[in-house]
Amino acid sequence: MTVMDVQPRIRRSTVPAGPPAIITDLWAALTERGMSLVDVTWEQQRLHESRRWSVVDMLAAVDLDSLTPTDRMLVWNAGRAELTTKPGADRLERQANAECNRWRDTNPALASAMEACGTWSRYWNEEEAHHETVFNRLADLSGMEPIDDETFINFRQVFPDDDMLRTLVLLAISEITAAVNYGQCQHVVADPGLRRIFKQVAADEIQHRNYFIAFAKALVDSGEYHAKDAFAVAHLFLREDGELQGSARDKLEERGTHVNWWDQLETKEMDFRPEAIEKKEQLVCSALKKITGIEVHTREEVEDTWLDLLGS
Amino acid sequence: MMKTDVQSYLREKFAEHAGLPEDQLFGDDVTLATVIARSPRMTNSIDLMEAFARTANALRKEYGARVRLPAMPLDTPTTTVLKVFQEEFDRQREAVA
Ligand SMILES: [Fe+2]
Ligand SMILES: [Fe+2]
Numbered sequence: 001m002t003v004m005d006v007q008p009r010i011r012r013s014t015v016p017a018g019p020p021a022i023i024t025d026l027w028a029a030l031t032e033r034g035m036s037l038v039d040v041t042w043e044q045q046r047l048h049e050s051r052r053w054s055v056v057d058m059l060a061a062v063d064l065d066s067l068t069p070t071d072r073m074l075v076w077n078a079g080r081a082e083l084t085t086k087p088g089a090d091r092l093e094r095q096a097n098a099e100c101n102r103w104r105d106t107n108p109a110l111a112s113a114m115e116a117c118g119t120w121s122r123y124w125n126e127e128e129a130h131h132e133t134v135f136n137r138l139a140d141l142s143g144m145e146p147i148d149d150e151t152f153i154n155f156r157q158v159f160p161d162d163d164m165l166r167t168l169v170l171l172a173i174s175e176i177t178a179a180v181n182y183g184q185c186q187h188v189v190a191d192p193g194l195r196r197i198f199k200q201v202a203a204d205e206i207q208h209r210n211y212f213i214a215f216a217k218a219l220v221d222s223g224e225y226h227a228k229d230a231f232a233v234a235h236l237f238l239r240e241d242g243e244l245q246g247s248a249r250d251k252l253e254e255r256g257t258h259v260n261w262w263d264q265l266e267t268k269e270m271d272f273r274p275e276a277i278e279k280k281e282q283l284v285c286s287a288l289k290k291i292t293g294i295e296v297h298t299r300e301e302v303e304d305t306w307l308d309l310l311g312s
Numbered sequence: 313m314m315k316t317d318v319q320s321y322l323r324e325k326f327a328e329h330a331g332l333p334e335d336q337l338f339g340d341d342v343t344l345a346t347v348i349a350r351s352p353r354m355t356n357s358i359d360l361m362e363a364f365a366r367t368a369n370a371l372r373k374e375y376g377a378r379v380r381l382p383a384m385p386l387d388t389p390t391t392t393v394l395k396v397f398q399e400e401f402d403r404q405r406e407a408v409a
Contacts (some may be wrong), residue, residue, distance in 0.1 A: 161355075162355065162356060232358050232361065235361070236357070236358060239383055240382055241382060242383055303380065306365065307365055310365050310366055310369060311366070311369060
């Protein structure tokens with residue numbers, strides 16, 4: 001009997017049937033339902049494919065002459081902000097790989113969760129490329145101040161490494177901030193083509209947020225990462241004069257190492273600020289609930305819970 | 313008398329959570345950025361925030377006052393932080409009394 005004679009056995013997939021979706025309970029999928037990394041990656045791939053869109057086509061639908069100064073300013077800011085996503089995704093890939101190796105011997109399921117995150121970073125990076133190019137190209141076409149190479153390179157600086165759970169929560173909040181901002185923009189711009197772009201990008205950011213929540217939850221579910229770190233990052237953003245205030249804060253940190261896009265928005269001369277702080281606060285609280293299982297509703301509750309989780 | 317007690321308790325607790333001796337923490341030219349750079353337990357401002365929070369928790373356990381610290385830029389001197397801690401503590405005390 002040769003290899004060719006062996007009847008192939010049709011494997012029953014552990015990937016759920018139906019439309020593609022984010023695996024929100026990744027830890028249980030890996031440890032209880034026996035999903036392999038091939039299965040997880042297949043789910044990532046088909047979700048990515050189902051959500052693809054064309055920057056070229058979207059740009060063709062914008063009526064450049066109808067754009068107002070506010071429209072153009074929003075586009076210009078968005079393009080600059082999106083420049084910082086590539087170093088974020090590059091760093092995530094590298095950090096997930098390092099974490100995967102760190103856990104390989106002592107907690108193989110956690111190593112798999114880290115690898116799933118690192119693998120997904122390629123889809124994230126590709127999707128963010130759409131955002132960056134759609135806005136920067138549009139800003140350019142509509143005659144906004146060009147982004148010089150020095151600024152471009154400056155915005156590409158890599159964020160310093162941190163604890164993996166903190167990193168994922170920070171990225172989830174960053175996506176929340178972006179999604180809410182673009183959602184607000186969508187209601188301000190008049191051109192239907194531009195509105196569609198903001199709507200599409202906001203939907204992508206929500207999907208990214210959902211992925212970051214799923215990975216962060218897997219880390220907490222593994223028992224190796226502590227919920228306190230999720231709350232610490234949330235507090236950093238929500239506290240009075242915290243990161244959520246973005247460029248509206250009186251004094252910004254001179255970081256020197258990397259650029260936080262939320263610090264760099266230039267909205268001073270505009271009559272519109274896409275802030276919606278309460279909405280962001282509510283979404284951060286809901287993210288914390290999904291990641292840690294702990295329910296909070298306000299920034300004060302976030303701080304109190306964080307202090308309680310810390311001890312003295 | 314009370315004030316010096318709280319001050320020395322604050323210094324002691326913060327030094328403990330920063331993993332540094334007090335004289336390296338509260339000199340004239342020491343800022344929050346210096347603390348992060350010197351502390352073996354800190355890599356960024358979240359670690360710093362956590363050390364303050366643990367200090368606030370200790371203060372609460374010892375004196376029963378819950379202190380909330382505002383966000384402070386990294387070029388703030390540690391002596392200013394101590395002052396703010398003290399002011400917040402006094403405010404809490406008065407509110408309770
Ligand atoms: Fe984006
Ligand atoms: Fe995104």
